[in-house]
Amino acid sequence: MAQVKTPEQLEGVFQRLKQRMVERVLQAELTAHLGYPPGEGRGPDGNARNGTTPKTVLTDEGALPLAIPRDRAGSFAPQLAPKGVRRLPGFDQKVLSLYARGLTVRELQAHLEECYQVEVSPAVITAVTDAVLAEAGAWQQRPLEPVYIAVVLDGLRVKIRTEGLVQQQVIYLALGVRPSGEKEVLGFWLAAQEGAAFWQRVLSDLQGRGVQDILIALVDGLRGFPEAIHAVFPRTVVHQCVVHLVRQSLAQVNWRERKAVASALRGIYQAPGEAAAAQALSEWAASPLGQAHPEITALWQRHWEGIAPALAYPVEVRRLLYSTNAIESLHRTLRKSLKVRGHFPSAEAASKLLYLALRNAEVRLGTPHHWVEALRHIRLLFGDRVPAWQ
Structure with a gap:
């Protein structure tokens, strides 16, 4: 990346990385289809590798030339770049999907290298994810x-x-x-x-x-x-918001009690009216669980004026x-x-x-x-x- 000085050069780096990654995956697909790795002769059915065929597919950033591997029997049908398909799912979307799950740039780099045996520099990954900022800004102002x-x-x-x-x-x-x-x-x-x-x-x-x-x-x-x-x-x-009250209430109890507490609280906010809800709250306060957790009763009493109108x-x-x-x-x-x-x-x-x-x-x-x-x-x-x- 040190030699990359212009946006056009960066785009060229992107394209070469995508090309190498896609071709690695295609070779792995052919290996799975044939049942043996490169250099080990023919498979049990006599089928074998038979060179490559050039093909150009369209990506989000433009045309991507590929060398599609072939087999002698002509039975290989690649999944990543299927026959007749001229548009390839975006590499960027794979990176963004993994980033959205919380992976750091370094973790993403290791994941892509492990899966595709292609080294992707942190600078490239950062460039992909940085492009999201403009999209996020437009979304935030829509x-x-x-x-x-x-x-x-x-x-x-x-x-x-x-x-x-x-x-x-x-x-x-x-x-x-x-x-x-x-x-x-x-x-x-x-x-x-x-x-x-x-x-x-x-x-x-x-x-x-x-x-x-x-x-x-x-x-x-x-x-x-x-x-x-x-x-x-x-x-x-x-x-x-009842969601907040329930969340705060459940935070006060251990995991074994959560189901029972959630059920009791549901009886309060799903009661047919304010009087019935107040009665349900009193019954909760007098129950063994309510006696063990008076802080939950106090929480609902403190916010009662905020939830009572919705009961009508x-x-x-x-x-x-x-x-x-x-x-x-x-x-x-x-x-x-x-x-x-x-x-x-x-x-x-x-x-x-x-x-x-x-x-x-x-x-x-x-x-x-x-x-x-x-x-x-x-x-x-x-x-x-x-x-x-x-």
Whole structure:
């Protein structure tokens, strides 16, 4: 890489690496097909290697000339570059996929060399992943829907090296539910610590990207959070997110107790009304588990005013508010990648991985069950603030 001085020369290095890697894989495919490695004569059926055929395939960056290996029987059908196929899956996507799982540049280099016997320099891998920053920036600034039925606002802590010191920072996440019921990651933001003032900046950013109204905001119990939301979206109904309360509650118990505690808490927030929910909370407090964990009872009592209003909603709407799958899926994806890394060398490195991990996770986000029924009740609650959709 020391001789690479221009973008054109770098592109040439990319092409040669791809060519070597693809041809190695094709040779490995032929070995598996024949049943014996190069230099060991013919296979048991008499079939043997028979040179190569030149072929040019298209990649994301342009044409890539290849030497496709042949066999004498003509029965070899390569999987990586199939016959008749002129476009090859991108090498860059393989690198980005592995990077999104939390592999460092050095780990990626070792993985690619082990799999394909091709040495890929860290500079090349970094160049591939750096290209994601522009894509992430465009994604972060993309226009959004004018109205979201609900938006979940959540934070996750990450370690980033800043000025020589590894310090904790907060990833601010916003997950929206469109009028169609589809879930969408609206964006992520990095800050030194979680606070209502920064959340207000996040909401102003959403407004600047086209959001005109948010019907329901689901938040944690951060002081000043409702005021920060109403400063930007004054008509938004703010609810304490049950996901946060359940998460905080389960963090207080050991793994053996988690299933029983989760079941008891479900009886509280799925009760048919506020009175029934309050009764369920009292029964929990008096139970052996509740007696063993009075801190959980105190937590729910402290945040009761934030969750009680939602208990008046029809069950179809409450299913939407209590749906934990999407936000928990995002958290699991991010935690898995972050755990592999430990900490990031810079904010840019964190942004690259977060964007790729979120992009992969967003593919798995679906539409809530019974969405049509829920939307009918939401229209009754919010009237003409709910836009029509097809």
